[in-house]
Amino acid sequence: DTAVSQTPKYLVTQMGNDKSIKCEQNLGHDTMYWYKQDSKKFLKIMFSYNNKELIINETVPNRFSPKSPDKAHLNLHINSLELGDSAVYFCASSQGSTGLREQYFGPGTRLTVT
Amino acid sequence: GENVEQHPSTLSVQEGDSAVIKCTYSDSASNYFPWYKQELGKRPQLIIDIRSNVGEKKDQRIAVTLNKTAKHFSLHITETQPEDSAVYFCAASKDSGGYQKVTFGTGTKLQVIP
Numbered sequence: 001d002t003a004v005s006q007t008p009k010y011l012v013t014q015m016g017n018d019k020s021i022k023c024e025q026n027l028g029h030d031t032m033y034w035y036k037q038d039s040k041k042f043l044k045i046m047f048s049y050n051n052k053e054l055i056i057n058e059t060v061p062n063r064f065s066p067k068s069p070d071k072a073h074l075n076l077h078i079n080s081l082e083l084g085d086s087a088v089y090f091c092a093s094s095q096g097s098t099g100l101r102e103q104y105f106g107p108g109t110r111l112t113v114t
Numbered sequence: 115g116e117n118v119e120q121h122p123s124t125l126s127v128q129e130g131d132s133a134v135i136k137c138t139y140s141d142s143a144s145n146y147f148p149w150y151k152q153e154l155g156k157r158p159q160l161i162i163d164i165r166s167n168v169g170e171k172k173d174q175r176i177a178v179t180l181n182k183t184a185k186h187f188s189l190h191i192t193e194t195q196p197e198d199s200a201v202y203f204c205a206a207s208k209d210s211g212g213y214q215k216v217t218f219g220t221g222t223k224l225q226v227i228p
Contacts, residue, residue: 031214041201043158043218055213090157094214102148103216105157 003027004106006091012112013081020077021109023091031055032074033092033103034066043090049074078111086113116141118206120219127194128227135222137204138186144206147180147187148216152201161202162189194226 004025013019025032033056034046048056049068063079074091091106117140127133139147145166150158164171164178164187171178175194180187191198204219 041152041221041223043203043221045216045218048213048215050213056215101214102160102163105159107157 004091004093004104006089006106006109008109009107010110010112012114014114015081015083017081018077018079019081019111020075021089021091021111023074023076023106025072025091025093025104025106027093027095027104029093029095029104030071031094032068032071033094034074034076035090035092035105037088037090037108039087047074047076081111081113083113086111116144116206116208116215116217118204118217118219120204120222122222123220124223124225126225126227129194129196131194133191133194133198133224133226135189135202135204135224136186137188137206137219138184139206139217140185141206141208142182142185144208146207146214147178148205148207149178149189150203150205150218152203152221154200158203191224194224196226196228199224199226 007022031050033048036044046060047066052068065077068074088108088110090108092103094101094103120137148163151161152158162176164180175192177190201221201223203221205216207216
């Protein structure tokens with residue numbers, strides 16, 4: 001009974017390539033997030049969508065473009081990958097953009113750029 | 115923006131001893147403080163949370179205290195067990211422009227020595 005799933009789990013690619021990570025949640029939540037966790041384990045929010053609408057867009061290079069086709073899916077496309085993009089990317093979801101709710105995280109996608 | 119500081123960055127305790135992790139936040143408007151546990155290679159998962167109208171909350175061996183005046187909150191784990199070994203993240207959250215924004219601390223790596 002997967003709540004928040006991500007594909008792929010591992011992604012190894014070369015500098016300059018373009019790649020996508022997909023996220024799906026079956027919890028009926030209306031808000032989804034992308035986080036980046038670097039090698040020091042810092043968790044930094046990148047984007048948040050509520051009902052397919054972008055509500056948080058932190059200072060992220062415009063090579064990163066999120067896309068939410070519906071409220072159960074939030075994908076992340078990365079253009080012109082750089083070495084510094086290597087990290088674990090977590091998708092998360094919560095019920096309601098307000099109301100201070102628990103976030104449910106996906107299993108993460110470990111991206112390695114060589 | 116919100117700034118959350120977390121200490122210590124690493125913590126080693128003997129099995130059966132207590133562990134305390136402390137966090138401070140900067141934005142007095144923050145009103146929800148979750149704690150997440152991340153085991154090695156796994157996703158962060160909520161273990162306990164506290165809202166600003168509560169000073170203390172306990173769940174079995176885990177307790178969290180909040181001091182709104184001083185803007186700090188702490189996680190207490192009693193009778194630690196090897197399975198408590200993980201990275202723990204504190205976070206501060208508030209409603210911001212109609213959405214919830216969560217800022218994570220830098221994490222504490224807890225090692226429980228059998």
